[in-house]
Amino acid sequence: MDMSLRARSTNLKQASTLSDASEIPLLPTNNNDNNNNNNNNHVTERPPIPRPTISQRALESTAHLANLLPTGTLLAFQLLIPIFTNNGSCDAATRPLTLILLAILAFSCFLACFTDSFKTPDGQIYYGLATFKGLWIFDYQAASISGVPSDLNRYKVGFIDFVHAVLSVLVFVAVALRDKNVVSCFYPTPNHETKQILDIVPIGIGVICSLLFVVFPTRRHGIGFPVTPDKR
Template identity: 65%
Template sequence: MASPAVVRQRPTVGKQAGEGESAAAAGDGGGGRPPAARRPSLLSQALASTASLANLLPTGTVMAFQLLAPTFTNNGACDATTSLLTAALLALLALSCVLASFTDSVRGPDGRVYYGLATPRGLWLLDYPPAGAGAPPPPDTSRYRLRAIDGVHALLSVGVFGVVAARDKNVVGCFWPSPAKGTEEVLGIVPLGVGVMCSLLFVVFPTTRHGIGYPVTNNTTSSS
């Protein structure tokens, strides 16, 4: 049998529980539904993208840069020859960013994923078997045709690669071994500003292409 003290406390506990339920219902707007999640602002998305700029580049280009830059720049101690070779390397990697922006993938009738280069009429499949090899006809790739936004993405990729290169200590030591104070400030501020702008534009105009060298995702085919 419960003691009188315990019996007297039971209505109080029930009242508090009822108040808690009323407050929860009021917080839900009276409809019992959870409040809508707040969408992140455009600037927040851009800053989040800036934290991983290399993800906006073809992975092969990033790996080649990280592997070859210390050797080509002699760990930042360049002479006339290594400076020329480093400039050629950066130009070649920037070109690869441009070309990769115009590539895409499509799933063939056999279930395999094939890669191609975007053209005004569709994809020019690079690794699809020739017609005489007994392969089925290639799929219709007209929806993967070249668009003006692809050129924008190519320019943004080059800009992001320039930011990654400008933030590399070996490249900076090669071309600016003893920068003046003004040059040092520019090298610290301009790449960050360019990176934020490129990331912002990538968020506003996202690419739907999944081309050669880009990170593998769950959806291996594009929906351009």
Template identity: 55%
Template sequence: MSSSSAPAVQRDGDDVESRPLLANGGDGMSPVQRAISQTYQSTAHLAKLLPTGTVLAFQLLSPIVTNQGHCDASGANRAMSATLITLCALSSFVLSFTDSFRDAATNAVRYGFATPRGLWVIDGGAALDAEAASAYRVRPIDVVHAVVSVMVFAAVALFDQNVVSCFYPVPSEGTRQVLTVLPVAIGVVGSMLFVAFPTTRHGIGFPLSPR
């Protein structure tokens, strides 16, 4: 009797041991794998929301318009620097409302701007029908993303030594502390908001994914 029941006990033990390997948490992912996946997703959200292209353009042009931080007394370099900062901030704001989609007819990626009525296609192709375009309309979170994106760019501009030297050749102790602490605080808060409230938009140049 005891010898005949042993195989059954052994099979039950095998099932118990194999369950964590066959079904882990219902999605086949361990806690570590789930944490890594979440980290990658958060990084992707940051890449889409941070004004990376605008910052790159700014860093390339900043040494030129500020004369590497040595602005002349006429104020021309300061005016050009202020214009560059304004244009880059405007670019960060506007690009937050760009989106892209794949045209079912041609399988080509199309680009547009989100508006209150839907998506305004800007690549010269046929416009979306009203029902499809309405899925891309502007939402309040888009405005939040745009404002925070401008703030993050402002933090980068405040960290730029050429800009600081141009506008504040001899900063006071209080100004120096503000220029040191404020950009870091803006960057941390902005990144946390981007991770906590991600976007479903793809912008221009980012791979498409199911909405």
């Protein structure tokens, strides 16, 4: 009897010990914290942003400068250059034709800087060519009916007009040098030095022309340029 009581008491003590141990709450582990730290480290580590290349900066600068060109000339350039150059694959016949086209478009940029416009009292806009004596109106008969301003002498050619004409030609050259069809036509396989020049020259033209356009502003609104309501 004594042996059986002792065995039962021992079993009861072991069972109570196990039940007490199961009621002890478990402490939280740091696995979540480690995962959060790993996730944070994974989020904060970002690949470095690549810097823009010289050609990309040249494209950006020439894109802004293209706004200074007449819209008609720029549209003709974008439409005709792929046709004249055969999408950059020039031969002995298309290469001189492309050069003639570029010369004509550059001259149109030069000539557009000497054109101006005025608005009549009925709201019509008339264009003319600025001369050393005043403004030569293209459609004088229709303008005379609407009302020609009496002070046409203030439209005469000045020094700033020649500055803007030269700058417009330079801007057009910069835009043409950044066109892949023109470059492929005249430089199908450029060497390293030529490629560097084609990348650097438009940037230099862009910086110089931007500064000169600010130093020498113009109030003319010729063919291909918008007419601002504050002046006309």
